[in-house]
Amino acid sequence: MLRPTGVVRWALWAFAGFVLAFVYVPLIVVGINSFNRDRTFGWPPAGFTTQWWQTALTAPGPREALVTSVYAGLGATVIALVLGTLLSLALTRFDFFGRSVVNLLVVLPIALPGIVTGLALQSAISNVLTPVLGISAGLFTIIVGHATFCIVVIFNNVTARLRRMGTSLELASADLGAGPWTTFRRVTFPLLRSALVAGGLLAFGLSFDEIVVTTFTAGPGTPTLPIWIYNNLFRPTQAPVVNVVAVVLVVLSILPVWLAQRIGGREAGASRL
Amino acid sequence: MSEGQAAAIRLVGLRKEFHGTPPVVAVDDVDLVVGGGEFFSMLGPSGSGKTTVLRMIAGFEAPTAGRVELAGADVTALPPHRRDVNTVFQDYALFPHLSVRDNVEYGLRVKGVDKAQARTRAMAELERVRLADLAERRPAQLSGGQRQRVALARALVNRPQVLLLDEPLGALDLKLREQMQVELKAIQREVGITFLFVTHDQEEALTLSDRIAVFNAGRIEQVGTAREVYESPATGFVAGFVGTSNMLTAAAAQAVVGTDGAFAIRPEKIHLTLPGVSAEPGSVRTRGTIAEVVYAGPVTRYVVDLAAGGRLTALEQNGHRTAADGLVRGAEVDLYWAAQHLISIPTT
Numbered sequence: 236m237l238r239p240t241g242v243v244r245w246a247l248w249a250f251a252g253f254v255l256a257f258v259y260v261p262l263i264v265v266g267i268n269s270f271n272r273d274r275t276f277g278w279p280p281a282g283f284t285t286q287w288w289q290t291a292l293t294a295p296g297p298r299e300a301l302v303t304s305v306y307a308g309l310g311a312t313v314i315a316l317v318l319g320t321l322l323s324l325a326l327t328r329f330d331f332f333g334r335s336v337v338n339l340l341v342v343l344p345i346a347l348p349g350i351v352t353g354l355a356l357q358s359a360i361s362n363v364l365t366p367v368l369g370i371s372a373g374l375f376t377i378i379v380g381h382a383t384f385c386i387v388v389i390f391n392n393v394t395a396r397l398r399r400m401g402t403s404l405e406l407a408s409a410d411l412g413a414g415p416w417t418t419f420r421r422v423t424f425p426l427l428r429s430a431l432v433a434g435g436l437l438a439f440g441l442s443f444d445e446i447v448v449t450t451f452t453a454g455p456g457t458p459t460l461p462i463w464i465y466n467n468l469f470r471p472t473q474a475p476v477v478n479v480v481a482v483v484l485v486v487l488s489i490l491p492v493w494l495a496q497r498i499g500g501r502e503a504g505a506s507r508l
Numbered sequence: 509m510s511e512g513q514a515a516a517i518r519l520v521g522l523r524k525e526f527h528g529t530p531p532v533v534a535v536d537d538v539d540l541v542v543g544g545g546e547f548f549s550m551l552g553p554s555g556s557g558k559t560t561v562l563r564m565i566a567g568f569e570a571p572t573a574g575r576v577e578l579a580g581a582d583v584t585a586l587p588p589h590r591r592d593v594n595t596v597f598q599d600y601a602l603f604p605h606l607s608v609r610d611n612v613e614y615g616l617r618v619k620g621v622d623k624a625q626a627r628t629r630a631m632a633e634l635e636r637v638r639l640a641d642l643a644e645r646r647p648a649q650l651s652g653g654q655r656q657r658v659a660l661a662r663a664l665v666n667r668p669q670v671l672l673l674d675e676p677l678g679a680l681d682l683k684l685r686e687q688m689q690v691e692l693k694a695i696q697r698e699v700g701i702t703f704l705f706v707t708h709d710q711e712e713a714l715t716l717s718d719r720i721a722v723f724n725a726g727r728i729e730q731v732g733t734a735r736e737v738y739e740s741p742a743t744g745f746v747a748g749f750v751g752t753s754n755m756l757t758a759a760a761a762q763a764v765v766g767t768d769g770a771f772a773i774r775p776e777k778i779h780l781t782l783p784g785v786s787a788e789p790g791s792v793r794t795r796g797t798i799a800e801v802v803y804a805g806p807v808t809r810y811v812v813d814l815a816a817g818g819r820l821t822a823l824e825q826n827g828h829r830t831a832a833d834g835l836v837r838g839a840e841v842d843l844y845w846a847a848q849h850l851i852s853i854p855t856t
Contacts, residue, residue, distance in 0.1 A: 406568055407601035409588040411615035411666065421618070425605045 262485060269478040276474075291479040300463035301483070306374055307449075307459055308442040311381035315438050316431060318382070319389025324423075327397045328405075345387040353451030356380050360452065372454035380452035381445060385438035392434030396427055433498045436491035444488045460484050514580030516670055516702040517542040517565060522574035524560050534560045536726035537574070542670075542704060542719075544579075547696050549705045549713040552723030553749065558706045561723075562672050565704065566595050579669055594663035595672040598679070600655045602647035608658050609634065609643040615666040633665040634658075636695065653684045660692075664699060673705045677712065689715055710750045714738060722746045738774075744853045747772035754778075754820050755853075763816035764794045770853040777849040778822035780810060780841050782834050793844040796820070798837055810835065812843060 238244075269288065273281035291297050325331075326338050344352060356376070364370040404426070408418040446461040453462055464480055467473035517540070524535040535557040542548045550558035563569040565576055567588035576584045583591050594615065602611050609630055616626035634640045637657035647655055656676060663671055673692075677685045693716055696703050707713050713720050714734040722729045722737060722745070730742040741747035744755070756764055756771040765771055783795065799819070800811035803826075810822045822843060824835075835841065 403597060403599055403601040404603060406566075406588070407595070407597060407603070408614070408618075410566060410568075410593075410595045411618060411662070412589050413614075413618040414589050417618050421614075422603060422605075 265478055265481050265485075269475070269482050271475075271478075274471075274475060276478075287475040287479050291476045291483075294476065296467070297460070297463060297476065297480050300458050300460045300480075303374060303377070303453075303457050304443055304460040307377045307381055308439045310374075310378035311385045311442045312435050312438045314378065314382040315385035315389045316435055319386045319434070320393050320427070320431065322386070323390050323393035323397060327394055328402070341390055342387050344383045349445075349447030352380070352383060353448045356383075356448065357451040372452060373457045376452040376454070377449055377457065377459065380448045381442040384445075384448070385442055388438045388441060389431070389434040392430045392437070393427060396430035400426055429498055433495040436495035436498075440488050440491040440495070443491075444484060514544075515541045515577070516544045516546065516579060517548075517704065518575075518577040518580075519561070519565075520575040520577070522561065522564060522576065523572045524557070524564060524569060525572045533726050535564070535571075538726075538728055540721060540728065540731070542702060544702055545700050547693070547703045547705065547716055547718045549707060549717040549720045550723055551707055551710060551713040551720050551750070553708055556723040557726040558721075558723045559674055562595075562674055562704065562706050565670070566593055566672055567591050592668050593670045593672055594666050594668040595674065596656075596659045596663050596676045598674045598676065600647075600659040602655055602658055602662070604647055606646075607643065608639065608645050608647065608650070611647065611658060612662045612665050614662065619666075629665055630661075633661040636664075636698075637661045637691075652679055653688065656680060656688065657691075660695070664695070664701070667699070668701065670702045670704055673703060675706055675708070677707075677709075685712075692716065714750070720750075722749060724749070739851075741772060741851060741853070744770060744772070747851065747853055751775075752821055752823075756818060756820075758817075760814060760816050760818035764792065764814070765850065772851040772853055773820065773845060773849060775809070775821045775823035777845045778820060778843050779845065780812070780822055780824060780835055780843060783840055783842050785842070788844070788846075790847060791844040792847050792850060793842055796841060796843055798835060798839050798841055801835070801837055808835075810841075812841065814843075 267280060268276045270283050270285065271277075271280040272284040272286075322337075322341055326334060326341070356379070357372075360370070360372050360376050364376070365372075370376070400423075404422055405418055408422045409415075413421065444461055445459075446465060449459050449462055450465075453459060458466060460480060461484065464477050464484070467477050519538055519540040522535055522538045522540075523533070525531040525533050538557070538561060540561075550561060552558045560569060564571050565578075567583070567586060567590075571584060574584075575582055578592060603614065606614070609627070612630040612633055613626045616629060617623070621629075631640055631643065634643055637660055639654060639657055639661065642650065642654065647658065650658065656679075659676070676692075677688050680688060689712060692703075705713070705716060714737075717734055719731060719733055720737050721731045724745045730737055730746045732740075732742075737746060737750050741750060747753055747755070752775050754773045754775055756773065758768075761767065761769055761771055794814055794816060796812040796814040798810055799813045800809075802809040802811075806826055808824050808826055810824065812820050812822060814820060820843060
């Protein structure tokens with residue numbers, strides 16, 4: 236690899252450092268403030284306290300929001316894994332009329348502004364779901380809303396893997412006497428597994444910190460963690476607890492993404508035949 | 509092919525068109541019969557349709573028209589997993605997530621052979637290709653030649669009626685390829701299965717095959733034994749593709765042979781002498797100038813520009829020749845060959 240020298244090298248370091256600081260210093264400040272004894276976050280911190288953490292852990296609001304977020308993330312991820320994988324198999328392994336249109340329709344939700352998706356879903360909920368089916372905004376509608384973009388993540392991961400895999404392994408399996416289902420169970424699925432895990436973790440991470448679509452699909456009684464933060468941000472009494480919840484949110488969102496990257500990276504190395 | 513027995517493979521009017529405007533005709537009404545236990549090669553340049561024919565026999569491509577029969581049964585409509593053929597793929601297509609042994613066991617396991625028996629048979633097949641000690645490895649940990657042998661064992665363990673081999677030696681280096689050719693031939697004799705072998709390497713086809721079909725532009729130009737295809741090519745294409753092409757046409761044919769038409773002559777049939785040395789009676793003789801001398805170890809190749817027009821390549825054994833025999837670049841020489849070695853090519 237080319238190694239920059241002299242001034243260029245120094246400038247690159249400085250620039251990279253500046254960008255990283257810009258992104259991470261605010262996060263660190265939030266982390267520190269969750270232990271700041273001063274209720275209005277005076278700087279430098281007035282002293283160390285775990286009081287806000289205790290309050291946050293015992294207060295019902297954040298805990299219920301956390302549970303809602305976990306359920307929403309798991310639900311959306313499971314739906315996305317099943318539908319995203321099936322869609323990907325259909326679109327990469329079979330040729331049919333309107334294939335490219337379906338392909339576009341599948342990936343469109345990730346390009347669609349969240350606010351449009353949210354509005355559309357809200358209108359569907361209030362005009363169709365609630366009056367006709369009796370389903371009102373709540374956990375179920377959050378899951379459906381999140382699934383719209385989680386499917387895309389799984390679909391992209393699985394499609395990339397299927398393309399890289401090619402069809403020769405599946406042909407070889409059929410050639411050796413395996414029917415389509417046996418081939419999927421013994422060859423395709425095992426080779427997709429790591430892509431599914433990585434995609435699933437990424438989807439969960441996306442769902443976990445989503446706020447725009449959630450604003451429109453969550454009912455008043457079921458805030459997710461990000462919604463709870465947003466609702467309590469400007470209430471002076473809750474401000475210190477918000478910091479704590481934010482730290483938890485950051486950790487729980489980054490963890491799956493980091494894991495997904497690790498799995499993705501290891502796979503890329505191992506499958507280079 | 510033995511009498512009264514159904515052909516191992518029978519292709520009737522097999523045709524494949526691929527989408528496009530106009531449609532691309534990859535295989536153009538091919539008829540072919542391959543006998544049981546034959547080592548049969550489909551030889552041709554890339555794009556001549558030989559691999560497409562193979563894929564239609566395996567069931568990976570559906571023919572546009574025509575029929576594929578295996579042992580007398582029409583299998584045209586059957587999916588690959590219902591056909592009693594196995595394929596050795598060009599890229600081997602070994603399952604990367606399975607060990608070598610699990611790869612070889614795969615076909616038996618999916619057909620319901622119990623674990624213990626499948627294992628025994630897989631290990632026996634790995635013994636045959638001398639890879640039993642690497643049974644626990646993953647394909648990624650093997651060399652190209654070893655992967656090739658695993659692919660062969662994985663297909664052979666199922667004892668199919670027909671083994672399809674799609675340029676299986678293409679990715680190997682020359683030494684390994686020659687070694688595998690010997691092994692392939694020995695294995696085929698041992699197991700007695702019909703081998704249908706696709707290759708673009710004419711030497712490989714000549715060395716291995718009982719019979720060869722020469723493909724060109726989606727059609728079969730000639731079917732015959734190695735000797736027939738090489739010594740009596742049916743068309744100009746076969747004469748040019750199998751072996752070095754030495755063609756005498758138009759004015760050169762008129763001048764050298766005495767009649768119009770197209771003639772082929774193999775380089776090793778041509779002898780060179782200095783002018784004036786008498787040749788064997790009954791031979792065709794013509795004069796030329798050496799344009800190029802290529803020394804290649806056991807043989808030397810001479811490219812000669814004929815006085816009558818055209819250019820011929822002659823191949824001389826180096827066994828009894830020396831550097832001082834006067835056959836150097838620019839030298840005038842006489843070329844002669846026995847009349848029966850001149851092959852008349854039908855012009856179309």
